[in-house]
Amino acid sequence: MSEGEFDLIRRYFSTAGKASRAEVILSIGDDCALTKLQPHQTLAITTDTMVENSHFYPDIAPYDLAYKAVATNLSDLAAMGAEPAWISLALTLPRVDSSWLSEFSRGLFDILDRYNVALIGGDTTQGKLTTVTITAQGILNQDYALRRDQAQVGDFIYVSGTLGDGLAGFHLLRAMQQGEKRALDSDRDFLIRRNFHPQPRVELGLCLARHRLANAAIDLSDGLGGDLGHILARSRVSAEIDLDQLPLSEPLLRLYGREQAELLGIQGGEDYELCFTVSPSRQAELDRHLAQLQVPYRRIGRILPAHSSPEITFIRGGKRLDIEVTGFEHFK
Amino acid sequence: MSEGEFDLIRRYFSTAGKASRAEVILSIGDDCALTKLQPHQTLAITTDTMVENSHFYPDIAPYDLAYKAVATNLSDLAAMGAEPAWISLALTLPRVDSSWLSEFSRGLFDILDRYNVALIGGDTTQGKLTTVTITAQGILNQDYALRRDQAQVGDFIYVSGTLGDGLAGFHLLRAMQQGEKRALDSDRDFLIRRNFHPQPRVELGLCLARHRLANAAIDLSDGLGGDLGHILARSRVSAEIDLDQLPLSEPLLRLYGREQAELLGIQGGEDYELCFTVSPSRQAELDRHLAQLQVPYRRIGRILPAHSSPEITFIRGGKRLDIEVTGFEHFK
Incomplete structure (x- = not known):
């Protein structure tokens, strides 16, 4: 040609x-x-x-x-x-x-x-x-952006949408690539589409910036663990995440079960949801604005003072868990 | 690693x-x-x-x-x-x-x-x-840019520096790559360096734009024939180029001889010199400004009315030549 x-x-x-x-x-x-x-x-x-x-x-x-x-x-x-x-x-x-x-x-x-x-x-x-x-x-349109370095101790941590779908979709695609023959049911189709056609949270980002609702924000391309880690490192703080609050989709829960779905939600990449931190004093205002936008979002934790190195503590039922998470990096 | x-x-x-x-x-x-x-x-x-x-x-x-x-x-x-x-x-x-x-x-x-x-x-x-x-x-810094689509019939056509060195340097590199063993003399070294370390004509471009000296301009990345062709197509004009005026470097002339050097100068890519068109009424002003900049430049032709399709006519000693030139394109 x-x-x-x-x-x-x-x-x-x-x-x-x-x-x-x-x-x-x-x-x-x-x-x-x-x-x-x-x-x-x-x-x-x-x-x-x-x-x-x-x-x-x-x-x-x-x-x-x-x-x-x-x-x-x-x-x-x-x-x-x-x-x-x-x-x-x-x-x-x-x-x-x-x-x-x-x-x-x-x-x-x-x-x-x-x-x-x-x-x-x-x-x-x-x-x-x-x-x-x-x-x-x-x-x-204003002298204000959603940066990574302005998270404040005491801020609530939020994420939009559901987590883990993008990584699950990737795993399903890879299995098909490697020859797995399985009919695509609606759950699998949902997860693969979440990987293929991520919906950037443009309206949410614009709303958070216009009303200066968030102190810090990042998009979840490398997974909650890794990306929240960037906010923590740049803002010199740490965080506590309540696993019971992790937003997980029904297809993900049905296909992988709660425990595996949680792990995908934390380690997963390619969700392209937003993770943002908001002062407790702005919570009511946030709820009002986001209700108008009809964007799903969930409070999953809070910002804590810095430890010796920035880190994330996971809790379930109020109890601290002993797990460690890293985001996806090339060359690793 | x-x-x-x-x-x-x-x-x-x-x-x-x-x-x-x-x-x-x-x-x-x-x-x-x-x-x-x-x-x-x-x-x-x-x-x-x-x-x-x-x-x-x-x-x-x-x-x-x-x-x-x-x-x-x-x-x-x-x-x-x-x-x-x-x-x-x-x-x-x-x-x-x-x-x-x-x-x-x-x-x-x-x-x-x-x-x-x-x-x-x-x-x-x-x-x-x-x-x-x-x-x-x-x-x-002004509402004026050196576009491709504003060349006017009657404009003089200029180029900075010398042409063909970049392509000659590429040929020398390829020969070495294919196993040619030859000591690098200063001429070969000059041409290879012209390919490796092109000097973008930033000061020249700034000067032409600041004083609105040029009606149209393009940088020579794909060769004079192809790149001037873009100006002609966008401005709906044609051009006449005087081969006797083509600026060719001494190393290029010594290594390739006049005829081959001319061909490299016309067809060559990767020179990263500027080609620009200037109204004859601005020529004195152009000469004054560029003398201050100490940028080498040469008048090589002029803009003519459009033919049925934009094209370049080459002349030597005032006589029209029958050669056709195309620029470098990927996938060709």
Whole structure:
């Protein structure tokens, strides 16, 4: 197959008729894109890469790959309280495959349009392994962001949605990849979709930032244990998590049982829910705002003074448990 | 070797003591970086990827890889007339190799410091092929950028520096890679260095934009033929290039002879010089400003009315030649 890079870009990543934004002065087609902010606005910038065989299997549906690659980046913007605005796409492909590209661009624009995000540029290169790097930029309309380093002793710790589904979905996918033949029931389908089509908590992040409800926040990409650990390290505090309060989905509980589901919920990655800390004095206000948003959330613990090193204590029925948790890290 | 991703990032990409910028409110370590612009400023954004075996050989010195990956992005900012401000780095590596990472980060910060650019974030992932994607952002201090689509009929066409060296350097590297044993004389060394350590024409781009000297500009990453072609297509004009005026380096002429050197100059990629078009009425002003900058530049042709399709006519000694040129494209 022989097709020029430039034709390829024009055909599948044309932004004609797609989400456009007033801030974008110049989009795809020049050396750079040009954008402009209002004087009161702050820019939030994040980059995430997905590599074949490390982050996804080669047979992943290209629609899902594009969708997830954007979703994980929007999740980082949500965790900062920023409104997603535009992305650059760096796409490395082993070959030009029209139907693959067509499905990839469909997934890409489906999620971009849903969140009113503009594709402003990128780079298409040839390489043996499919790799997707997205740099996403969002806008904060106030001098206040949901940072990791401002958790206060006494804060309540919250998470949105349910935990562990993304990791369970990954395990199910891997088993299928390794040849397991099992009909997909609705529970398995739910968990796999949670892994494939994470819903970035954009509205929640915007609400928390706009009303300055949270002192600290992070998105759960590497698992509660690891990601909450980042808040603790940066804020120089520790935390207590009540396992009885861990929000676990019915499909996860049915398929794995309570104990295994809890472990998935703590160690799991790829949930793309938000974990945030809120002063007890703001709890009523938080409940009021989040009821309006109709976002599921749960109080799962509280922030404690720092120990010698930041750490998480788990309790159940009021009793302290002796378990240790680390998040997912590459190269480990 | 076993080392956590987070330790790795902290150790080799710590920005302590490196270039910092007033616009950067929050840097590495949170879900996003945060930056702020002045009301009159415009943001320029570009992304470039380098993939092992496609853009560089696996044995490339990591210092050179980092340097070049940043330089190519800064070149895009220069071509827009933007001042380089900050970058995000997405780095995919097959393994953690301390000495490799140490050299890579030395090359990275050498060029970042030289141009006062801040590293504000990124993503480190594991994958079989080393891949470097950089998203660079720059600032325009006026509502005017060096676009591709504003070339005017009658404009003179200029290029900075010399052309063809980058491609010649690539050929020399490939010959060495394929086992050619030849001592590196100073000419070969010059050409290889031009490929490894391109100098983005940042000051030139800033000067052209600040004084609104150029109607259109592009950086020469894919070769004069291909890149000038972008200006012609976007501006709906055509061009005439005088081969006698093509700026060719002494090492290129000595090693390849005039005819081959010209071909390298036209078809060559990776020169990272600027090609720009200027109204004849601004020529004196241009000469005055560029003399101050001490940037080498040469007038090589002029913009003509559009033909049926945008195209470049080459002349020598005033006579029209019958040659056709295309730029480098992946997948071709």
